[in-house]
Amino acid sequence: MGMALLVNAEETVSIILFGVGFTMLMLHRNLIKKIMGMNIMDTAVYLFLAVKGYIKGRMVPIVTDGIQEVSAYINPVPSGLVLTGIVVSVSTTALMLALTIRLYERYGSLDLDQILMRAKEEEA
Amino acid sequence: MSRRRDDYENSRWRKFRSWVDGEVDLLASGIAVQPPRESADLKDRKPENPHKPQLEGALDRDKARNQELRRKGDPEGRGIRYFRRFYQVMSVLLCLSIIFVLLWTIAYLPAFGNAGNPDNNEVSARYIERGLQETGAVNIVTGMILDYRAFDTFGESCVLFIASCCVLVLLRIDAADGEGRFRETEGKAGQAKGEPEYDVLLKPGAAGSVWARKRLEESNDRLYEPKDDVILQKCACVLVPLIFVFGIYIVLNGHLSPGGGFSGGAVLGSGLIFYLNAFGFKKTEEFFTEKVYRRLTLCALTFYCMAKSYSFFTGANYLKSGIPLGTPGAILSGGLILPLNICVGLVVACTMYAFYALFRKGGM
Amino acid sequence: MRLFEIILLFSLVVCAVSVAFTKDLLTSIVIFMSYSLIMCVIWVLLQSPDLAVTEAAVGAGVTSILFFVTLKKIRAIRREDGHEQTKR
Numbered sequence: 001m002g003m004a005l006l007v008n009a010e011e012t013v014s015i016i017l018f019g020v021g022f023t024m025l026m027l028h029r030n031l032i033k034k035i036m037g038m039n040i041m042d043t044a045v046y047l048f049l050a051v052k053g054y055i056k057g058r059m060v061p062i063v064t065d066g067i068q069e070v071s072a073y074i075n076p077v078p079s080g081l082v083l084t085g086i087v088v089s090v091s092t093t094a095l096m097l098a099l100t101i102r103l104y105e106r107y108g109s110l111d112l113d114q115i116l117m118r119a120k121e122e123e124a
Numbered sequence: 125m126s127r128r129r130d131d132y133e134n135s136r137w138r139k140f141r142s143w144v145d146g147e148v149d150l151l152a153s154g155i156a157v158q159p160p161r162e163s164a165d166l167k168d169r170k171p172e173n174p175h176k177p178q179l180e181g182a183l184d185r186d187k188a189r190n191q192e193l194r195r196k197g198d199p200e201g202r203g204i205r206y207f208r209r210f211y212q213v214m215s216v217l218l219c220l221s222i223i224f225v226l227l228w229t230i231a232y233l234p235a236f237g238n239a240g241n242p243d244n245n246e247v248s249a250r251y252i253e254r255g256l257q258e259t260g261a262v263n264i265v266t267g268m269i270l271d272y273r274a275f276d277t278f279g280e281s282c283v284l285f286i287a288s289c290c291v292l293v294l295l296r297i298d299a300a301d302g303e304g305r306f307r308e309t310e311g312k313a314g315q316a317k318g319e320p321e322y323d324v325l326l327k328p329g330a331a332g333s334v335w336a337r338k339r340l341e342e343s344n345d346r347l348y349e350p351k352d353d354v355i356l357q358k359c360a361c362v363l364v365p366l367i368f369v370f371g372i373y374i375v376l377n378g379h380l381s382p383g384g385g386f387s388g389g390a391v392l393g394s395g396l397i398f399y400l401n402a403f404g405f406k407k408t409e410e411f412f413t414e415k416v417y418r419r420l421t422l423c424a425l426t427f428y429c430m431a432k433s434y435s436f437f438t439g440a441n442y443l444k445s446g447i448p449l450g451t452p453g454a455i456l457s458g459g460l461i462l463p464l465n466i467c468v469g470l471v472v473a474c475t476m477y478a479f480y481a482l483f484r485k486g487g488m
Numbered sequence: 489m490r491l492f493e494i495i496l497l498f499s500l501v502v503c504a505v506s507v508a509f510t511k512d513l514l515t516s517i518v519i520f521m522s523y524s525l526i527m528c529v530i531w532v533l534l535q536s537p538d539l540a541v542t543e544a545a546v547g548a549g550v551t552s553i554l555f556f557v558t559l560k561k562i563r564a565i566r567r568e569d570g571h572e573q574t575k576r
Contacts, residue, residue, distance in 0.1 A: 015223060019223035020501070027216070035555075055239050062264065073264065074536075076248060076251055079538055080269045083265065084269065084276070084277060087472060090479075090547075091284050098291045101561050101565075265538050387546075397550070479554060
């Protein structure tokens with residue numbers, strides 16, 4: 001298992017980053033930190049996808065000198081998927097941050113526990 | 125500071141436990157044992173918070189109740205603390221187990237960078253071999269996302285638009301509405317007494333104090349906006365045109381070189397944000413207002429929709445356009461890819477700027 | 489080249505972990521920015537310059553700016569609240 005993990009170092013790192021982001025999402029009580037963890041998870045998934053499309057010793061998928069053989073270029077599909085994903089992740093981040101600002105305006109805290117407590121107090 | 129093994133405060137176990145409790149930062153040099161978890165918050169909390177007295181009251185009540193329950197020997201008082209500890213331990217365990225399972229899977233995946241991997245199948249082969257003839261784009265990635273999978277990209281730009289709409293709903297400050305109500309209700313009384321208007325409105329219990337605070341916030345931001353930072357402005361004078369030219373280059377050459385609508389639009393958006401930071405809202409509003417934003421986004425999305433949905437009428441077999449593909453490598457080639465790139469770039473640039481402006485002052 | 493890639497991957501993990509452990513929000517945002525930049529270089533090494541351009545503009549630029557503005561906004565709200573309280 002150890003050797004295989006070393007051979008697939010990029011995938012391993014992406015999984016570790018995913019784990020770090022997931023842990024941040026669960027253990028941090030600060031909302032901004034949670035959003036950062038979410039972003040790290042995003043980039044980890046993109047790294048995994050991009051690594052899956054990479055082929056050693058091949059070029060960027062831009063046709064040069066009219067060469068159109070499969071053996072010349074890397075796989076273009078994951079690049080296309082990730083390209084749109086990166087931009088969409090910004091919009092989700094902006095939405096989450098806007099919600100955070102509203103929560104702060106309402107409850108005066110960034111701590112999720114305190115926000116929940118105050119919400120419960122106001123309900124009662 | 126002594127570093128003896130039996131010194132509990134400095135031991136590794138204690139540090140680890142305090143990290144798990146979220147009390148202390150392992151990267152900081154010394155370990156600072158902070159007060160219990162209710163008041164241990166991030167640095168950016170100050171006692172001036174209006175909720176704080178209530179909250180502390182509630183916490184004190186909570187604590188008192190807990191102590192009372194503990195004195196009675198009731199196990200329920202410690203229930204919450206046990207639950208929190210349990211939650212933390214269980215979440216660490218869950219994360220570790222997820223990582224372990226995923227790493228185990230990784231160990232059985234095919235080797236990195238191997239051409240024979242199952243994901244390099246006939247789909248990507250087709251894109252590479254026939255892409256230039258079928259789409260006319262030299263950059264295979266752009267040809268893929270704007271021709272073969274153009275509907276997908278349309279969905280993505282709609283996602284961006286919807287996200288900016290949601291941020292608008294959440295953060296917008298309706299200036300006109302507030303002004304009207306101010307004149308009707310509070311303003312007359314306050315001005316009669318000769319008090320400055322915001323002082324009246326910020327009085328606790330004033331009917332419009334919420335929106336007045338928002339107005340104040342906005343006016344503060346506008347007041348402090350043109351900082352006349354000479355260094356920043358000179359830098360902006362040099363850099364902003366370069367950034368814009370680079371962004372336009374990326375958008376227009378999306379089918380020839382790396383880049384395209386998404387990246388170029390993001391570069392354009394960050395150039396706009398830079399300009400706004402250097403020169404303030406007043407100067408930016410001379411050429412980019414909410415009206416311009418609405419028109420640009422609407423036109424771009426409508427054109428995209430029209431350009432790609434006419435294939436429903438032709439039987440939806442091909443997303444073929446009547447435009448000739450041109451010679452590969454020329455800027456006017458690739459059929460619909462160039463206009464679609466411009467549309468996507470406009471939508472992305474407008475969205476990025478809109479996010480920033482909405483976060484900054486609640487309007488454009 | 490492989491060695492360089494592994495160094496970059498290692499610093500990526502270091503950045504992510506230090507984002508998790510840093511208490512000051514501003515510092516952690518700056519570290520997150522550098523995380524995005526390292527990711528951008530890794531994408532150049534993985535032969536996808538499209539992703540590198542997008543990540544440099546979006547991940548390192550716009551996302552971090554949005555985080556900064558959020559912090560500024562939150563500080564402004566807090567300052568106003570404090571102001572109001574002292575007036576009372």
